[in-house]
Amino acid sequence: MIYSWKKIVRYGLPLLTLCILIELFAGQILQSGQNTLLKIPIYLISIPVINGVGGNIGSILGARLASGLHVGYINLDIKDKKMHENLITSLLMGIITYTVLAILIYYIASFSRITMGISLIEFVFVLLAVGALLICVVSVVSIFTAFLSFKKGMDPDDFIAPVVTTIGDTMGIIFLFLIIGVA
Amino acid sequence: MIEKKRRNIIKRLQRTPKWKKEEFSEIEYEPTPVKDLLTEMKDISELIIDLAYSAVLFDNEEIAEEVKYLEVRMDKLNYDIRIMAMMAARTKEDAEQLAGILQVAQSAEKISNTAGDIVLILKDKNRPTLSRILSKADEKIFRIKVFSNSKACKQKIGNLKIETETGMRIIAIRRENIWIFNPQSDAILMANDWLIARGTDEGFEDLDKFLKGKLRVLE
Numbered sequence: 001m002i003y004s005w006k007k008i009v010r011y012g013l014p015l016l017t018l019c020i021l022i023e024l025f026a027g028q029i030l031q032s033g034q035n036t037l038l039k040i041p042i043y044l045i046s047i048p049v050i051n052g053v054g055g056n057i058g059s060i061l062g063a064r065l066a067s068g069l070h071v072g073y074i075n076l077d078i079k080d081k082k083m084h085e086n087l088i089t090s091l092l093m094g095i096i097t098y099t100v101l102a103i104l105i106y107y108i109a110s111f112s113r114i115t116m117g118i119s120l121i122e123f124v125f126v127l128l129a130v131g132a133l134l135i136c137v138v139s140v141v142s143i144f145t146a147f148l149s150f151k152k153g154m155d156p157d158d159f160i161a162p163v164v165t166t167i168g169d170t171m172g173i174i175f176l177f178l179i180i181g182v183a
Numbered sequence: 184m185i186e187k188k189r190r191n192i193i194k195r196l197q198r199t200p201k202w203k204k205e206e207f208s209e210i211e212y213e214p215t216p217v218k219d220l221l222t223e224m225k226d227i228s229e230l231i232i233d234l235a236y237s238a239v240l241f242d243n244e245e246i247a248e249e250v251k252y253l254e255v256r257m258d259k260l261n262y263d264i265r266i267m268a269m270m271a272a273r274t275k276e277d278a279e280q281l282a283g284i285l286q287v288a289q290s291a292e293k294i295s296n297t298a299g300d301i302v303l304i305l306k307d308k309n310r311p312t313l314s315r316i317l318s319k320a321d322e323k324i325f326r327i328k329v330f331s332n333s334k335a336c337k338q339k340i341g342n343l344k345i346e347t348e349t350g351m352r353i354i355a356i357r358r359e360n361i362w363i364f365n366p367q368s369d370a371i372l373m374a375n376d377w378l379i380a381r382g383t384d385e386g387f388e389d390l391d392k393f394l395k396g397k398l399r400v401l402e
Contacts, residue, residue: 063273070271071281072218153212153270 011158019166026170033177040117042109043126043176049105050130051172053097055165058138061090062160065146076147087139091132098131099124126179133175138168202252210262217271217281220264221288227253227260228291228298235298239305247302257295264288324354324379325387331374332396341368349389351382 030037030047037044064086068074074082102124145160231253238246265288268281329335335343346352356363356370357377363370372378380390392398 067271067273067277069214070216070267071277072216072220075216076214151214153214 011155015159015162019162022166022170026173029170029173029177036177036180040180041114042105042118042123043180045109045114046102046105046127047173047176049101050098050127050134050176051165051169053094053101054131054134054138054172055168057090057094057097057135058142058164058168059161061086061139062142062146062164063156065143066149066156066160069146069150076150078143083143087143090139091135094131094135095128098127102127126176129179130172130175133179134168134172137171138164141167200248200251202248202255205252205255205259208259210259210266212266212270213263215263215267217264217267217284220260220267221284224257224260224264224288224291227257228294231257231295231298235301238302242305244305247305250298250302254295254299257292261288261292321383322381323384323387324381325351325391327378327380327387327391327394329372329374329376329378329394330396333374333394334396334399335372335394336374338372339368340366340370340372343372345390349382349386349393351380351386351390353378353380355379 065074065083068082068086069076074080074086077083103120105127106120106123142160142164145163146156148154149156149159231250234246234250234253237243238250265285268285272278272281340353353366354364355378356366356372357379358373358375378394380387382390389398393400
């Protein structure tokens with residue numbers, strides 16, 4: 001009916017192509033920092049987790065904002081109070097998830113005898129810092145995509161999720177290198 | 184020749200009533216939140232009844248035209264609110280709540296349709312006498328005095344929540360020789376004001392007791 005394959009391709013392909021290009025860029029960054037990562041391989045297993053959680057939290061926030069805009073309990077305004085509440089909730093949710101995951105990853109890694117070279121506190125700190133930065137960026141992106149999808153009447157699922165996850169992936173890797181460089 | 188034709192078309196367009204243009208406007212997605220749409224529908228449903236009765240009372244074709252326009256506008260708003268509700272619903276809780284909102288919207292639309300029917304009386308040559316119709320109505324017009332020992336003195340109408348608590352709508356306030364028509368929620372009641380209010384008998388009794396100082400609070 002509404003979801004004919006022609007329509008899916010027509011709406012999905014351009015955006016997905018763009019997303020793939022951005023992801024390629026992220027891959028290049030990852031490759032350029034290969035040596036740093038191989039020294040402490042625990043970061044390698046945490047990359048999918050960082051990106052996945054960041055992207056998911058952004059997508060959830062975006063979807064909720066889009067619904068809120070349509071119903072009208074969120075106004076089309078950067079200073080809206082309800083929106084700030086949503087932002088803070090996402091940040092809180094992200095921090096909790098990242099802390100739990102960091103501890104989990106650390107112990108799983110120690111069981112499977114991956115060379116560590118980093119203490120638990122340090123690892124949790126790095127993951128939290130990356131996560132907080134990532135969620136901030138992803139939230140801003142999801143706010144703008146939600147506003148745009150409301151204005152233009154686009155399907156939030158088709159539009160917000162790909163954009164937010166792509167940018168989340170790229171920024172996640174960049175932030176990880178930044179924090180490793182600082183620490 | 185062409186110039187003349189064009190002028191004729193424009194003239195004809197100008198002669199078409201406002202409601203007809205609205206009726207044939209296209210319905211498409213507009214980014215207006217459900218909340219705003221519902222507010223507008225509620226406002227229109229209130230206004231349209233006032234206008235419909237006024238049109239019949241004063242035998243006024245222009246007001247009747249406005250009623251028709253609002254009726255058509257209401258139809259459009261009803262479509263819009265459905266579109267937005269469908270876009271907004273994500274979870275089953277959303278859908279349950281929005282179903283209720285749509286029901287309210289549907290009722291507001293029904294009210295406007297009925298108001299449109301009231302105006303049809305104007306087309307009837309031997310219409311019934313109005314005083315007889317009005318005396319049978321549930322809502323009547325009352326005149327109430329604000330006594331100085333009432334809690335309502337020096338209070339804003341909005342803070343007293345008169346309309347939500349009693350269903351009485353204050354149409355006008357007379358303060359000695361000054362009239363305040365259609366007072367808004369920030370209008371302040373003073374002692375010895377005369378209120379002209381519209382509502383049911385029960386609402387009138389409550390409000391009367393309150394304004395005489397017999398009731399301390401409206402509940």
